[in-house]
Amino acid sequence: MATGDVALGNPEPSTGTNSDLSGRKPVINDFSIQVATVNGSGSQSANSILLRSIFGMGIPVSGKNLFPSNIAGLPTWYTIRASKNGYVARKKDIDIVVAMNAETAKDDILSLPTGGVAVYEASFALEQYRSDVTCYPVPFDKLTAAVCPEARLRKLVKNMIYVGVVAKIIGLDMKAVEKALRKQFAKKQKAADLNWAAVEAGYNYASETFTKQDPFVLEPMHATDGKIIIDGNAACALGALFAGVTVVTWYPITPSSSVVESLIDLLKKYRIEPDGKASFAVVQAEDELAAVGMVLGAGWAGARSMTATSGPGISLMAEFAGLGYWAELPGVIFDIQRVGPSTGLPTRTAQADLLSIAYLSHGDTKHVMLLPGSVKECYEFSAAAFDLTERLQTPVFVVSDLDLGMNNWMSEPFEYPTKPLDRGKVLTAEDLTRLGGFARYKDVDGDAIPYRTLPGTDHPQAAYFTRGSGHNEKALYTEKPDDYQNMMERLDRKFETARTLVPAPVVVANGTSKIGILAFGTSDFAITESRDQLKNEYQFDTDYLRIRAFPFSKEVQDFVASHERVYVVEQNRDAQLLSLLKLDLPAGETLKLRSIRHYNGLPIDARSVTDELVLQEGI
Amino acid sequence: MATTSTPAPKVNRLGLPILDYRGGKTTLCAGCGHNAISERIIDAFYEMGVQPERIMKLSGIGCSSKSPAYFLSRSHSFNSVHGRMPAVATGALLANKTMQAIGVSGDGDTASIGMGQFVHLMRRNLPLIYIIEDNGVYGLTKGQFSATADLGSKLKTGVINDLPAIDTCSLAIQLGATFVGRSFSGDKKQLLAMLKAAIAHKGTVMLDVISPCVTFNDHEGSTKSYKYMQEHEEAINEIGFVPHFEDIAVDYEEGTSYDVRMHDGSQLRLRKLREDYNPTDRVTAVKQLMEAHEKGEVLTGIFYLDTEKPSFTDMLNTVDEPLATLPEERTRPSKQVLDEIMARMQ
Numbered sequence: 019m020a021t022g023d024v025a026l027g028n029p030e031p032s033t034g035t036n037s038d039l040s041g042r043k044p045v046i047n048d049f050s051i052q053v054a055t056v057n058g059s060g061s062q063s064a065n066s067i068l069l070r071s072i073f074g075m076g077i078p079v080s081g082k083n084l085f086p087s088n089i090a091g092l093p094t095w096y097t098i099r100a101s102k103n104g105y106v107a108r109k110k111d112i113d114i115v116v117a118m119n120a121e122t123a124k125d126d127i128l129s130l131p132t133g134g135v136a137v138y139e140a141s142f143a144l145e146q147y148r149s150d151v152t153c154y155p156v157p158f159d160k161l162t163a164a165v166c167p168e169a170r171l172r173k174l175v176k177n178m179i180y181v182g183v184v185a186k187i188i189g190l191d192m193k194a195v196e197k198a199l200r201k202q203f204a205k206k207q208k209a210a211d212l213n214w215a216a217v218e219a220g221y222n223y224a225s226e227t228f229t230k231q232d233p234f235v236l237e238p239m240h241a242t243d244g245k246i247i248i249d250g251n252a253a254c255a256l257g258a259l260f261a262g263v264t265v266v267t268w269y270p271i272t273p274s275s276s277v278v279e280s281l282i283d284l285l286k287k288y289r290i291e292p293d294g295k296a297s298f299a300v301v302q303a304e305d306e307l308a309a310v311g312m313v314l315g316a317g318w319a320g321a322r323s324m325t326a327t328s329g330p331g332i333s334l335m336a337e338f339a340g341l342g343y344w345a346e347l348p349g350v351i352f353d354i355q356r357v358g359p360s361t362g363l364p365t366r367t368a369q370a371d372l373l374s375i376a377y378l379s380h381g382d383t384k385h386v387m388l389l390p391g392s393v394k395e396c397y398e399f400s401a402a403a404f405d406l407t408e409r410l411q412t413p414v415f416v417v418s419d420l421d422l423g424m425n426n427w428m429s430e431p432f433e434y435p436t437k438p439l440d441r442g443k444v445l446t447a448e449d450l451t452r453l454g455g456f457a458r459y460k461d462v463d464g465d466a467i468p469y470r471t472l473p474g475t476d477h478p479q480a481a482y483f484t485r486g487s488g489h490n491e492k493a494l495y496t497e498k499p500d501d502y503q504n505m506m507e508r509l510d511r512k513f514e515t516a517r518t519l520v521p522a523p524v525v526v527a528n529g530t531s532k533i534g535i536l537a538f539g540t541s542d543f544a545i546t547e548s549r550d551q552l553k554n555e556y557q558f559d560t561d562y563l564r565i566r567a568f569p570f571s572k573e574v575q576d577f578v579a580s581h582e583r584v585y586v587v588e589q590n591r592d593a594q595l596l597s598l599l600k601l602d603l604p605a606g607e608t609l610k611l612r613s614i615r616h617y618n619g620l621p622i623d624a625r626s627v628t629d630e631l632v633l634q635e636g637i
Numbered sequence: 638m639a640t641t642s643t644p645a646p647k648v649n650r651l652g653l654p655i656l657d658y659r660g661g662k663t664t665l666c667a668g669c670g671h672n673a674i675s676e677r678i679i680d681a682f683y684e685m686g687v688q689p690e691r692i693m694k695l696s697g698i699g700c701s702s703k704s705p706a707y708f709l710s711r712s713h714s715f716n717s718v719h720g721r722m723p724a725v726a727t728g729a730l731l732a733n734k735t736m737q738a739i740g741v742s743g744d745g746d747t748a749s750i751g752m753g754q755f756v757h758l759m760r761r762n763l764p765l766i767y768i769i770e771d772n773g774v775y776g777l778t779k780g781q782f783s784a785t786a787d788l789g790s791k792l793k794t795g796v797i798n799d800l801p802a803i804d805t806c807s808l809a810i811q812l813g814a815t816f817v818g819r820s821f822s823g824d825k826k827q828l829l830a831m832l833k834a835a836i837a838h839k840g841t842v843m844l845d846v847i848s849p850c851v852t853f854n855d856h857e858g859s860t861k862s863y864k865y866m867q868e869h870e871e872a873i874n875e876i877g878f879v880p881h882f883e884d885i886a887v888d889y890e891e892g893t894s895y896d897v898r899m900h901d902g903s904q905l906r907l908r909k910l911r912e913d914y915n916p917t918d919r920v921t922a923v924k925q926l927m928e929a930h931e932k933g934e935v936l937t938g939i940f941y942l943d944t945e946k947p948s949f950t951d952m953l954n955t956v957d958e959p960l961a962t963l964p965e966e967r968t969r970p971s972k973q974v975l976d977e978i979m980a981r982m983q
Contacts, residue, residue: 246982260975262968264960265731288970295956297967299731304757308724311717311754315728319693319736320961322968323728337718429894431979434972439965472961473693473713473729474736478657480690483706485716486698495706 021256042133042233047077047102051184054126055177056119061141063213064177065096066426068184068200072100072336073247073428074194076239080106080543082425082609082621087272087364093122103550106427108621109541113186113234116180117144118158127151129250137183152232152567154224156183161223165215168359175216182220187228189235192221200202246431250422251326253393255280255350256432257400259288259325263350265316266300272364273420274354277326285398310338313349314413317342318484320444320472322404326352329371330361332378340379342413343485343509346459346468350403355419357619362522366619367420369539370590372514375415376568376598380542381386382506386516387415387568391524391542393427399521408442410467410516419589421540421621431597447477453575455471458482458493466511513569523574528560533635536574536611538565538595540621541587548631549622555628556637560585566631567597570602576606585631587614589622650686650882658683660708666702670822670848671770677825678739678768681832682709685880693729693738697722697751700777701743701770701848705837720751723758727949728764732958734835734950737836739766745775748784748803755805757905759812761949766835766842768803770822772850773861785845791858799910805845807926810919810941815840815948817922818939819884821866822848827937830876834939837880847935866935871926873914873938877906897942907939916942 051068055061062083069081086092099109111131117123119136124147127136132150140155162176178199185195195217203210250258254277258266264283268278278300285298303309309325316323327335332353342349355371357363377383386398387405399416404530407414443463445456450471456479459468468491471480482493490501526549527534537545542564552558563577578584578599586596593613600608614630616622646654658679663672682692689711696702698719705714717725726740747755755931758767773786774838782790786798786807806823816838820828828846835842847866849855855862860869874895881902895907907916915921922940923979929936 244983246979248982256975256978260969262963262965264963264968265728267731288974289968291956291967295954297956297960297963299953299960301727301731301953303724304753307721308727308754308757311721311724312728312731315695315715315717315725315730316732316961317728318725319732320959321728321731321732321734336719343720431983434975435969439969471713472733474691474733474959474961476688476690478690478711481711481713483714483716485714486718487716489689500773532713 043111043384044235045233046235046237047100047239050097050099050109050111051114052112052117052126053096053116053180054119054122054477055094055096056090057086057088057092059118059177060174061094061118061177063098063202064181065098066203066373067181067195069098070198070201070247071185071190071195071424072098072236073242074197075191075236076242077102077236078104078106078241078428080425080427082108082421084620085365093119102239102241104241105543105547105624107547108623110623110625114184115527116184117142118177118180118291135187135234137180137187145581154183154187154228156180156220156223161219162216165219166212168596171212175212178216179212179220181358182217182222183224185217186221186224186231187230189237191238220493236520242428244431245428245535247426247428249276249424249426250390250393250396250418251276251424252280253396253432254286254326254400254416254418254423257397258350258404259284260435261322261401261404263322263324263404264298265313265321266298267303267323267325269303269306269309269327270329271306273356273424274326274328274331274352276424277352277354280543306334307338310335310351313351314338314342315349317348317407318473323348324350324352324404324410325601326354328354328356329358332371332375336379339385339413340381340383343379343383344381345484345486346411347413347484348407348411349413350407351413351414351417352400352416354423355417361635365420367540367621368589368619369419369541370594370617371417372590372594373592373597375417384513385415386410386519386520387417389417389538389566389568390422391539391564393429394432395421396422397432402521405440406516406519409440409519410512411442411470417539419540433494443467445469445471445475447475447480450477450479455479457491459489459508460491461508461511464509465515467515517569517571518571520571522571523566523577524564525562525573525577528559531559531561532582533559534561534563534577534584535587536563536565536577536584536595536599537587541589544622544624544627545587548627551624551628552631556632558635558637570599574599575603575607578603578610582610583612584610585612585614585634587622587627589616591615591617651688655679655683655684657689657711658709660710661706663707665703666852668851669700670772670850671701671704672707672820673825674768674770674828674846674848675704677832678750679708680829681836685836686882687737687836691737693736694741694917695722695726695729695738695743697743697746699743699746699775701741704741720746720749720887721754722746723751723754723965727758727761727763728761730765730950731953732961734764734955735959738764739768741768741770744769744771744773744783744785746940748805756808756812759809759814759843762813762815762840762946763949764839764841767844769845770848771805771845771861772848772854773859774850776850776853787860790796790860793853793856801824804926804930806843806940807821809843810922814843814941815943815946816842816939817941819845819847819861819935819937821870821937822846823863823866824870824937826871827876830878831939833880834876834878834899834903837901837903837905838944839900840943840946869933869935870935871929871934873911873940874916875908875910875921875935876939879904897944900944918942
């Protein structure tokens with residue numbers, strides 16, 4: 019399978035190695051590279067070095083891992099996009115292919131558009147399939163053997179050869195490459211030296227053998243100065259660390275595992291006290307049911323607790339999610355979305371858990387969701403989720419996705435929190451003495467958020483009974499119709515309070531456009547680029563609102579009200595965001611909504627959004 | 638003139654009357670074994686002098702899981718979802734390991750829907766008193782067999798059970814629970830002694846308490862009825878327990894008993910009623926349970942005890958205070974830490 023979306027006819031076979039494409043206008047800092055390897059062959063280091071070298075040259079860059087649900091042996095791809103304009107969405111066209119996997123090599127070269135570039139193992143003889151691309155065949159095995167006497171290491175070192183070849187072809191600064199490589203192997207001097215020798219071997223071979231005939235070149239910029247590179251899951255972990263998380267429970271599942279794995283590393287480093295004891299507890303649970311049960315038990319007892327999962331785990335957590343909503347228990351649940359339904363495509367990305375989370379569990383249940391659209395927001399929303407869950411006394415879901423979670427993104431550095439932790443409405447023994455007692459589920463302040471006490475509060479009237487069955491304001495069991503209805507109505511009002519506390523949307527509007535675009539999460543990158551395409555290619559202005567939470571803030575309704583048509587862009591088949599909007603907006607406004615959806619497992623790209631919008635608008 | 642005075646109510650070592658350990662009025666059937674268990678729980682915590690506010694009581698779903706409402710009303714309580722109380726209890730104890738926790742489950746709650754969580758609770762050795770109120774039948778859904786119902790036992794409707802029972806005690810011993818016993822709700826003395834010892838233990842206490850269901854499973858053909866238990870109960874040891882705050886001199890006959898010093902300094906003496914019974918040998922314990930089952934006996938007593946194995950909360954090596962209430966300065970790292978991390982990512 020090839021991951022480029024370019025449809026090709028049947029290109030004429032060619033026996034030549036390089037097409038004559040010289041004389042074309044150079045394409046500077048604006049192209050994509052796709053490396054096709056075999057899963058488990060250790061290409062991750064080489065790809066990371068390529069990415070970081072471009073970043074080191076000050077050029078905006080993004081990288082995406084497209085990998086199979088398999089430990090080793092199946093095809094895997096890594097795409098790198100350099101963009102002088104700072105576009106970091108997946109680019110629909112691949113410009114340069116590095117074909118290292120014999121199984122996919124033919125498809126890989128066929129996926130290139132005319133004028134593309136192919137770097138490949140010479141024995142694959144891919145030049146026979148395309149006469150309209152530039153071919154750079156490389157004898158990888160021979161070059162590897164020359165620098166790596168140990169046969170068992172050659173598989174890993176071989177990938178560094180293509181780093182050198184590509185560096186030469188596109189003009190990567192070798193100082194930036196060496197810096198990235200030394201950073202990658204910081205604690206392994208011997209490995210660093212060996213890999214650097216391989217990079218140099220590739221670079222030298224390309225220098226001696228090829229005359230550059232393709233147009234793709236890099237030139238230094240300063241667009242990445244001061245920026246960091248991090249993946250979304252690590253950013254979520256950092257947010258949890260600085261939110262003061264104390265109880266972490268989890269059950270491993272792709273693509274969420276690295277949220278907790280990163281967090282464990284951070285906690286071990288920064289949250290061990292001088293006497294060697296931990297100010298946190300981490301438990302690998304037996305399944306997602308237990309993981310979320312532990313979260314809610316810990317939240318009930320007063321801890322800042324969290325778990326991380328993906329779609330199948332969310333399904334299993336439904337029963338406890340309802341309990342958390344009804345019994346009003348805090349706890350943060352990270353959902354790093356992947357492709358469903360069922361096992362689906364476990365290592366591909368989607369935004370298709372939105373509806374199931376919004377109403378997770380039976381009965382009338384509604385949940386607060388935070389929807390980060392960048393690694394910086396992964397960090398900020400992760401921290402905010404802990405404040406919100408304790409403030410609102412209800413589970414809070416942070417809904418990210420595989421694209422954001424498992425890929426590296428450049429970002430402004432994260433900022434230290436300016437507000438103290440919000441531990442919500444908790445009454446102490448002194449409060450109880452002063453008040454003479456309390457009613458657990460009473461709306462005292464008019465915001466529908468009740469007060470609670472924590473187990474261990476040393477006061478005879480501190481205790482109450484938490485249950486998933488009917489209860490009144492005093493937490494006593496009841497089946498009285500009025501009590502049930504009152505409780506449900508207060509929970510509904512609490513959701514309205516949540517509407518005012520969750521992150522407001524980001525609105526980009528010029529005040530004159532009649533057409534709006536509405537989206538959330540990782541679609542942001544494609545939409546930012548698509549709006550530029552619409553403006554530059556079609557002189558078509560759009561406004562844009564990015565939703566950052568459910569319940570929707572009031573600004574969402576205002577945005578829809580102020581536009582003639584609003585395109586809701588999302589990465590699922592069933593227009594889940596649009597469905598939620600229809601339930602929330604006044605009936606008249608919903609007629610303005612149109613849908614653009616992308617759901618093939620690959621991250622959404624700008625061109626697809628542009629083409630679909632142009633089609634629907636009849637531009 | 639003669640004067641009369643009302644005698645002061647009897648109090649425990651904390652100065653609390655037993656009233657402070659009671660709960661709401663039971664809504665279970667009159668004569669339900671679960672009520673007798675609630676009474677013994679009240680007695681045990683009262684007599685051991687545990688501050689009610691220091692106890693968390695948790696349960697799943699079912700008749701048994703209603704019972705936390707009927708004891709310790711000054712303790713925080715959590716009636717969770719069917720079969721998943723272990724997870725909630727685990728989370729609660731992670732948040733605050735300074736609390737004492739008691740979980741009440743049933744045979745349906747534990748041995749069917751909750752089996753997954755049960756086995757992992759046992760292997761973790763969480764410091765929790767886990768009681769199965771075991772009547773072999775689903776009461777709230779009006780009388781279906783549970784997974785602890787014996788092969789060949791009969792429902793009120795005449796239906797015969799054609800599947801073997803799961804022995805939760807054997808299972809708990811194999812899985813790593815450090816205090817495993819079985820009792821009968823009608824055996825006040827034994828159950829009270831076991832519960833008091835359970836309070837003194839630090840680790841998972843698994844008590845299977847046969848608790849006849851008077852409505853659906855107290856008839857001829859039931860192996861969980863009062864009559865059957867009176868005829869088939871075989872105690873393996875007689876339990877003597879002296880709390881740490883009492884004179885711990887004991888007067889059992891030497892050579893026929895096994896003395897254990899509990900974590901809080903209390904003294905547990907298990908007087909052997911079966912020869913060669915060693916409560917620290919899990920192989921013997923499981924063997925005896927299986928042999929008794931073959932013979933139609935219902936063994937009661939403490940089958941297995943290990944006071945050395947660290948509890949789950951010990952293994953996690955968390956700070957002494959509850960994680961739940963640690964102040965911000967101990968849970969949020971400094972700005973310098975964030976700056977360091979950011980610098981590494983540039």
